[in-house]
Amino acid sequence: MYFRMSLSKIELVSLLCLIALQDSMCDEFVSDNIIKGILANGYRKEVRPRCPGVTAVDVTLDLALRQIIELNEPKQFLQTNVWLRAFWKDCRLTWNKTQTGVDNLILPVSFMWIPDITLYDNSADEGMKAAKEYRVSVTSEGETRHQIPIVLTSLCTIDTTYFPFDRQSCHLKFGMWAYSGLEVNFTNIRDDADLTSYQGHVEWTVLSMNVERSVTYFEDIPYPSLVYDLKLRRKPLFFILNLFFPCVLISMVAILGFMLPPDAGEKVNLEVTVLLSLAVFQLIVLEMMPPNSETLPFISIYFASTMVLVALSCLMTVVVLNVHFKGSQGWPVPVIGKTIIIGGLGRLLCVRPNHKGRKKHPANDVVQGLRFERRKTTVKPLNNVSAIDNVSAIDNISTIENVDADTSLSPATSLLLKHFNRINASLSDMVTQLGDRKSDKAMCEEWELMALVLDRAFLLLYGFLTCLTLLIFIIIFQTQ
Numbered sequence: 001m002y003f004r005m006s007l008s009k010i011e012l013v014s015l016l017c018l019i020a021l022q023d024s025m026c027d028e029f030v031s032d033n034i035i036k037g038i039l040a041n042g043y044r045k046e047v048r049p050r051c052p053g054v055t056a057v058d059v060t061l062d063l064a065l066r067q068i069i070e071l072n073e074p075k076q077f078l079q080t081n082v083w084l085r086a087f088w089k090d091c092r093l094t095w096n097k098t099q100t101g102v103d104n105l106i107l108p109v110s111f112m113w114i115p116d117i118t119l120y121d122n123s124a125d126e127g128m129k130a131a132k133e134y135r136v137s138v139t140s141e142g143e144t145r146h147q148i149p150i151v152l153t154s155l156c157t158i159d160t161t162y163f164p165f166d167r168q169s170c171h172l173k174f175g176m177w178a179y180s181g182l183e184v185n186f187t188n189i190r191d192d193a194d195l196t197s198y199q200g201h202v203e204w205t206v207l208s209m210n211v212e213r214s215v216t217y218f219e220d221i222p223y224p225s226l227v228y229d230l231k232l233r234r235k236p237l238f239f240i241l242n243l244f245f246p247c248v249l250i251s252m253v254a255i256l257g258f259m260l261p262p263d264a265g266e267k268v269n270l271e272v273t274v275l276l277s278l279a280v281f282q283l284i285v286l287e288m289m290p291p292n293s294e295t296l297p298f299i300s301i302y303f304a305s306t307m308v309l310v311a312l313s314c315l316m317t318v319v320v321l322n323v324h325f326k327g328s329q330g331w332p333v334p335v336i337g338k339t340i341i342i343g344g345l346g347r348l349l350c351v352r353p354n355h356k357g358r359k360k361h362p363a364n365d366v367v368q369g370l371r372f373e374r375r376k377t378t379v380k381p382l383n384n385v386s387a388i389d390n391v392s393a394i395d396n397i398s399t400i401e402n403v404d405a406d407t408s409l410s411p412a413t414s415l416l417l418k419h420f421n422r423i424n425a426s427l428s429d430m431v432t433q434l435g436d437r438k439s440d441k442a443m444c445e446e447w448e449l450m451a452l453v454l455d456r457a458f459l460l461l462y463g464f465l466t467c468l469t470l471l472i473f474i475i476i477f478q479t480q
Helices: 007-020 023-040 128-133 235-253 269-289 299-326 335-348 363-371 389-394 411-478
Strands: 057-072 079-090 104-107 117-119 136-139 143-154 168-177 184-188 204-218 221-234
Touching: 057 168, 057 204, 057 335, 104 143, 128 143, 136 235, 143 168, 168 184, 168 335, 184 204, 184 221, 235 269, 235 299, 299 411, 335 411
Parallel strands: 057 184
Antiparallel strands: 057 079, 079 143, 104 136, 117 168, 136 143, 168 221, 204 221
8 A cells, every 4th residue: 555645635735835836835845744644654664665576675785985084004994984875665655746746855764764784894883873864865756865974994904015015905895784685685786886086095095996796695594795895005105215215224324334443432333223223113113014923014024134134233343343352362363364364355355454655663773773692702801901992892792691700800891791781681671572562563463454354244245135135125015
């Protein structure tokens, strides 16, 4: 039984409207009478429409993406602003538009039955409650249209393997919560979402948003659903300039640690500072990533690899400093070190001892002139020679032994010979000490040369590993 307004009343209302010429008042009066007639005919909003010859209500859905508000990677949810458009036919909401002159009514949701369209992967407390705040448009043939601007918060599994060059795919699954496919036939109007009104996002680019209808069976009862697949691609420029480039630059700064001289005392401090800076960047990346141990982002692996290389450079620096100051401890240079490191590796790296331009110290001439030969000398008595002649006679004498036992010398000559012997012994000790110092200095120079060769080798090794690591990750990101 369908509602039909009596002809006499419609004609009377139309006549009054023509006389009064007040269309707004006539429309309100006619609409009010239509609604009263529908309610008087036993319309119940709690019961779904049951039309003759139709077993299930056909409900079609269309979605227009307006804006991507946020894609939260750590919490893994997507927040979007969409326009939902639901269409169905309620055969109980019909009237004769010829008699009433009204073809369309805007009715509140509380007045009529609406399908319980639900976002299955909803992660917000409100859910689809906002849909009840918007009115429904109904035609005289019962064609119903419900347009809902709503902010949806849905679950989205984030894959950050190729961050910040990653692509994400988020699913929005809609369906009936209470009605099965036997009662409500839920279908889509088009094969993709409407993107004509989409407002761009600063971080994400929308590639596509296709829709697919699927039917799930529970106890042999079909439950249709619509799955909108939103494919996004991240804009990487911000992360390249503010995250990736500083990390690469800091790892390159570690090369300067190998160029500092060991005596500067800042080699280890520089490497440790670089290591701490990379640790800070690692913490920044961790705050942006979801706590997932199944797939690790390549950028985190790159940061970890760079930190390992910088830690290895600290170890290399400690080895170079240990070798550099080894000579001051009196350790001789091993033969293997001279042969392999200084002779082989040093020649390969073009590291040679620097003899050119080294000034000769004046003390070397003194040492070269002070060469004394110890020998026994027989001194004959010089009774007829004065003391001064005796002094001139001993100019070539190097050492006099048993001077007190020789009574052939005068007391003055014996005294002079004693003083000369003391001076000779002191000079001999000085020559020995200067020779030892020269030997120690040569040994220290060998250790320093070995440290220089190792430092040059470690510099090339660190630079090669750093560039190789960067090249590998660039190739990986290019494949995405």
